[in-house]
Amino acid sequence: MSKNIVVQGIPDLFRQGMANGWVTHNGAALEAPLALDCDVLVIGTGAGGGTAAEIFAQQGLKVIMLEEGPLQTSNDFDMQEKKAYSSLYQEGLTRGTADGGFTIMQGRAVGGSTTVNWTASFRTPDQTLDHWTRVHGLKGFSKEEMAPWFEKMEQRLHISKWNMVPNANNSVIAKGCDKLGYDWAIIPRNVNGCWNLGYCGTGCPTNAKQSMLVTTIPAALELGAELLYRARADQLIIDGDQVKGVRGHGLADNGIDRTQTFTVTARHTVMACGGINGPGLLLRSNAPDPHQRIGKRTFLHPVPATLGDFPERIDGYYGAPQSVYSDHFQWRNGTTGPAGFKLEVPPLQPGFVASIGMLHGQAHSDQMNRLPYLNMMIALLRDGFVEESQGGEIFLRDDGIPGIHYEINDYLREGIVRAWKTMTEIQFAAGAKAVRPVHSQSRYVSTLKEALQQADSLNLDINKMRVGSAHVMGGCGMGEDPQSSVVDSLGKFHHLDGLHIMDGSTFPTSIGANPQLSIYGMVAKQATALAQALKG
């Protein structure tokens, strides 16, 4: 059992690098305004920014990486939820849609969401690439053109199918699908020497997860790039048609209070701020937007969940959090039919389960007392592929922090109920003795028939059902037509020079899979092209 393991003797590679001369600046410690200059400024250090920064640095360009979140490293990652949620997640885990209909878990740290994600690493599905090419007019996104870039990043980040036995929480998918004749498969993960502990979501304490924090960012720093963390980009510096860097301010250790201002001037700026903060920066900067496309078509992979209570221990808080998935229901209605979904499980640490369960009082305690026996299944609904699924919209709140409106409509509600029913069926087939959807009015019921009736009878208002998201995509969509997109297929901003966007915010739709490898592959391709152009 993981509890008896002692995690010790892990060299803190990042702190060692800093001791050996990497150049970093802590925005929380600024005592005077800071001014820096470089060839390429990369704003954001998640999957997009980390990948791009390494490639620019390898080409001999002077790179500065800017990150709003804190620098936390393996020595800090003590596997406690409380500390991790407050320090490593956007808005201290309180990010969500404006009406509270979605809970959004997004990283806020050096390494971005890659520091806290659950390591699932899928190539962009062929159907999604085809759809982007056919419907959104992207160039260079055929399966054949993308394959070498995915392969390059799979090698870089040690991505391969998990070769240990899936934990019991993941095995529920395999067992249930086998019984019912549904497809399932093993998830590829970006890990090297994984201890199989189960704490990817609170920061990897063993440096096994090949996040940006332990791969591309250290490589860029080793090549002379600089990192400014705890520093929020306020506005792009726009001079005529040219972007010349960014202005911002340092953030105190609580991630809220301001310290000193900073300016980074750059020949070229690459935004990799994510699907919420990226459009937010463009809106704060009054970037030209003649066709009102910035912050539109933001996708979330809406996630409904069901809880299954099993007779035997599951211990879902231990072991690689995501190792089995099913795409059986992803494409069966075609690319553009009713919402397809991917089935996975989340890790089940107690704070996470306690807070999203939508219960209180004795029913809540009863559920928590069964935690070791619980399986939670989640469905990632593929949004953005049909007319009825236009996603959400980013706006600026009064505090200047971007918010998101996202209405759950009938298209999604149909998918949510269908996903509840499917997950319930799989949980019972795998041996669950009782199942409930995560909804404030649902109860554990012990037969499939009752469960299907319950799924049909539940009121589908927001904040009765709990819908989550860990994948914010779109908002700065790619396309060759400026009337319907924000950047071109290489990530260049349509209406200004000196600005590219390279991250999941440029996806024209959601992916239909956990997005990190889609970002890595796409950005590797785009950053390589830009680096060559900048070197002239």
Next chain:
Amino acid sequence: MHQYNEPAFNRRAFLKLGVLGSSVLATAGALGSLQGCSSHTVESEASETLSLQYLRQKDAIILSAIAPVVLQGNFPTEPAQRQRTLNQLLIDIDQFIQSTSPQAQKQIHELFDLLYLAPFRMLVAGVWPQWQEASAEDIADFLASWQDSRFNTLRQGYVLLTQLPTLMYYDQPENWTDDIYPGPPRHIPS
């Protein structure tokens, strides 16, 4: 339909609650200035003083009434243990709120401001006695009515009032038992 679900019933208070565009785990909307940043002390029921950065006396009073009901079943019943657990819970909630966002902080204060107003407490929350005097049944009825309300703002209030205590209670290692969660591996930094 309960009378307190009629918006016209206390229109001003209800509209004010409309600003609360968020749950603890899901926030966005409007914002104001940072409040209550200076450290202050709050007297707990046992007359001990807690040093809290964000929570005010009235917030602590309301949370002290609500949290044990939200956590009923697993929350300690022995009085001294109950008070220790409650104090730690208030400290943990206070720390959690400090790292959220100015907007979330403002909205949490606004919700507690409303709940502390006697007319709002009685007419919108349906809790007639003062919070300190309210029975577990009063609180349970209040939570159930907001949980099932036809108004999203009240359901958001329910989510916030239940998520804060549940997240912080089960994140606190002192509250774990092997029956619920054996805990993570031991971590010794290098």
